[in-house]
Amino acid sequence: MNLQQLQQLQPYLWSLPRLPGQKRAEVLLYGSAPLLVSMDDKVLEQIADVASLPGLVGAAMTMPDAHWGYGFPIGGVAAFDAERGGVISAGGVGFDISCGIRCLRSNLDINNAAPEFARLADALFHAIPAGVGEEGEIKLTPAQLDEVMQDGAQWAVKHGYGDAADLEYIEERGRVIGAVTDHVSELAKKRQRGEMGTLGSGNHYLEVQVVEHVYDAAAAQAFGLSEGQIIISIHCGSRGLGHQIGTDYMVLLAKAANRFGIHLPNRELACAPIKSPEGQQYIGAMNAAINCALANRQILTHLARSTFMQVYPHAELETLFDVSHNTCKVETHDIDGELRSLHVHRKGATRAFGPGHEMLPERYRAVGQPVVIGGSMGTGSYILAGASGNPAFASSSHGAGRAMSRHQALARWKGRALIDELARQGILIRTRSMRGVAEEAPGAYKDVDLVAEATEQAGLARRVAFLRPKVCVKG
Amino acid sequence: MGVRMNPPVSHVERVGLGQTRGYFDHDADIGIIGGGTSVEQAFEAAAEAVFGIVTNLDSVEASSVVMIEFEEPDPEFALVTWLNLLLGKARELGMVFCRFRVQHQGNHWHTEASGEKWHPGLERGVEVKGATLTMLAVKKAGATWEARCVVDV
Numbered sequence A: 001m002n003l004q005q006l007q008q009l010q011p012y013l014w015s016l017p018r019l020p021g022q023k024r025a026e027v028l029l030y031g032s033a034p035l036l037v038s039m040d041d042k043v044l045e046q047i048a049d050v051a052s053l054p055g056l057v058g059a060a061m062t063m064p065d066a067h068w069g070y071g072f073p074i075g076g077v078a079a080f081d082a083e084r085g086g087v088i089s090a091g092g093v094g095f096d097i098s099c100g101i102r103c104l105r106s107n108l109d110i111n112n113a114a115p116e117f118a119r120l121a122d123a124l125f126h127a128i129p130a131g132v133g134e135e136g137e138i139k140l141t142p143a144q145l146d147e148v149m150q151d152g153a154q155w156a157v158k159h160g161y162g163d164a165a166d167l168e169y170i171e172e173r174g175r176v177i178g179a180v181t182d183h184v185s186e187l188a189k190k191r192q193r194g195e196m197g198t199l200g201s202g203n204h205y206l207e208v209q210v211v212e213h214v215y216d217a218a219a220a221q222a223f224g225l226s227e228g229q230i231i232i233s234i235h236c237g238s239r240g241l242g243h244q245i246g247t248d249y250m251v252l253l254a255k256a257a258n259r260f261g262i263h264l265p266n267r268e269l270a271c272a273p274i275k276s277p278e279g280q281q282y283i284g285a286m287n288a289a290i291n292c293a294l295a296n297r298q299i300l301t302h303l304a305r306s307t308f309m310q311v312y313p314h315a316e317l318e319t320l321f322d323v324s325h326n327t328c329k330v331e332t333h334d335i336d337g338e339l340r341s342l343h344v345h346r347k348g349a350t351r352a353f354g355p356g357h358e359m360l361p362e363r364y365r366a367v368g369q370p371v372v373i374g375g376s377m378g379t380g381s382y383i384l385a386g387a388s389g390n391p392a393f394a395s396s397s398h399g400a401g402r403a404m405s406r407h408q409a410l411a412r413w414k415g416r417a418l419i420d421e422l423a424r425q426g427i428l429i430r431t432r433s434m435r436g437v438a439e440e441a442p443g444a445y446k447d448v449d450l451v452a453e454a455t456e457q458a459g460l461a462r463r464v465a466f467l468r469p470k471v472c473v474k475g
Numbered sequence B: 001m002g003v004r005m006n007p008p009v010s011h012v013e014r015v016g017l018g019q020t021r022g023y024f025d026h027d028a029d030i031g032i033i034g035g036g037t038s039v040e041q042a043f044e045a046a047a048e049a050v051f052g053i054v055t056n057l058d059s060v061e062a063s064s065v066v067m068i069e070f071e072e073p074d075p076e077f078a079l080v081t082w083l084n085l086l087l088g089k090a091r092e093l094g095m096v097f098c099r100f101r102v103q104h105q106g107n108h109w110h111t112e113a114s115g116e117k118w119h120p121g122l123e124r125g126v127e128v129k130g131a132t133l134t135m136l137a138v139k140k141a142g143a144t145w146e147a148r149c150v151v152d153v
Helices: A033-037 A041-050 A110-127 A142-151 A153-158 A186-192 A217-223 A239-259 A277-311 A406-412 A415-424 A434-439 A448-457 B039-054 B075-093
Strands: A007-010 A013-015 A027-030 A056-067 A074-080 A087-089 A100-109 A205-214 A229-236 A271-273 A317-324 A326-335 A338-347 A370-373 A381-386 A428-430 A461-474 B009-016 B019-025 B030-036 B064-071 B095-105 B108-117 B137-141 B144-152
Touching: A027 A041, A033 A448, A041 A056, A041 A074, A056 A326, A056 A448, A087 A239, A087 A277, A087 A338, A100 A110, A100 A277, A100 A370, A110 A205, A110 A229, A110 A277, A110 A428, A110 A461, A142 A153, A142 A186, A142 A277, A153 A277, A186 A239, A186 B075, A217 A381, A217 A461, A229 A277, A229 A461, A239 A271, A239 A277, A239 B075, A271 A277, A277 A317, A277 A326, A317 A370, A370 A448, A381 A448, A406 A434, A406 B019, A415 A428, A415 A434, A448 A461, B019 B039, B030 B039, B039 B075, B039 B095, B039 B108, B039 B137, B039 B144, B064 B075, B064 B095, B075 B095, B075 B108, B075 B137, B075 B144
Parallel strands: A027 A056, A428 A461
Antiparallel strands: A007 A013, A013 A027, A056 A074, A074 A338, A087 A271, A100 A229, A100 A317, A205 A229, A205 A461, A326 A338, A370 A381, A381 A461, B009 B019, B019 B030, B030 B144, B064 B108, B095 B108, B137 B144
């Protein structure tokens, strides 16, 4: 991205000036100059397109890890007001609806856990269905799937997958309201039949990590983190159900936009007025997929716990937090002194409520919401805390962001060689897909340290701890 | 921002008489292209490109056939709709597809996909979540039809 086309407003905040006659809202980009330089120009095109959608409140924004997506850029944030013609966009949520990260803290430390890492890696690989073509052991009846879509992680806990205490630390206590299962296609429901409790593929993973460095002692204490502690991160989403809802509604909303006279600079922005029948149908289906994702991560949490108990009989794994980064959620935000209910789209962006927010669990309320920036399997991840006065509708980065395409990565790295190299570095990879490992090579991602630093400097969230990967089950 | 241009094609291979399948770069996902002497052939090659991400198609036996029919007047929406129906059907049935046949008359599309159930002998590639409207195009250039879009992985 050429920075000359941008105006720098603050050290970590940039805007894209409007061209004469251009009718769109403001575009703001959070990040450092090096991060923005490394972004594809398509990020600018896409976020400028978002800024032209009706009913947008404030600016269309990108996070420091933004990269070229479909519809919205990944790392895109935009809020719409239903009362002022605002839209809901399937392209602003993505196909993997409610993809997110469940973070578990353990009572293990690196010294007592490390000798068993190889056994743990094999056991997790055996217990966690991962990769293309893999199915889980749970086969839901249509009625049970309806319950999952309505009750989310609460369904999973009710049926023995995990503890009620987990729910306290999941967004919306593990269940969003407003799911309408009638708006979910039969094909979507059939796709999910064998996929509950599966990790998926691509950039999804279950990672065992060690807290290598604590930046913010007070927040770390509130989060129950200390250096040397073993953490587990589970990155996955709503599986086949969400994918099919995304595909079903992408075309439907693209056609609806045309009927409602909404000019789409790109059809991939597929949207409809929030209050329209099509908009309401999508929202009902999307909420069903969010609940499915929350249930899926809850089941995977249970599988991870059971596996840890086999390897470390005294292991205790508590949910630190579960946060989604592909969603649209109804939230109340202060807009120029007026509290307004907004539909906040976060496509590859994490909600990051600051200290004192009423939706945070009591334990975290003083320090802010836990936020995870998931890095590559060879570098590491960050846990951050939502910052006071976050200027981006309480949003933050969600990952390192890709630095090159999957095809470029495939041409440069071989899966087997990467696994061997990472093993030499003390990181054990278990996967069924050598192609997947090559595409997800650590070198294909941006520097996660730069993303986390920029996220903090931009006032989006502040760093609490850095996690180094030790075992990674790749999808 | 300059003129919007398609990214360069990074890889193309011949898959049948007059048919090609290929890929183009996209930051997070993968662009697929099918080429042929008719729109139907281009669709078939595009589907091969999609399932070529999922596994090595040379190893898949075309032992079962699944029929998919749908109505769609717009050829570009038809491409995305079809690819997504294929992906959905493959996941529903636990199958991977390797060969495709497409016929269409007016708005009606009649298609067949052949393949087999997943088994340990098949190479695991990367799951394709869905075909998107990004870089979506179905067009004729000279004597060749081309069908392309970005798929989410």
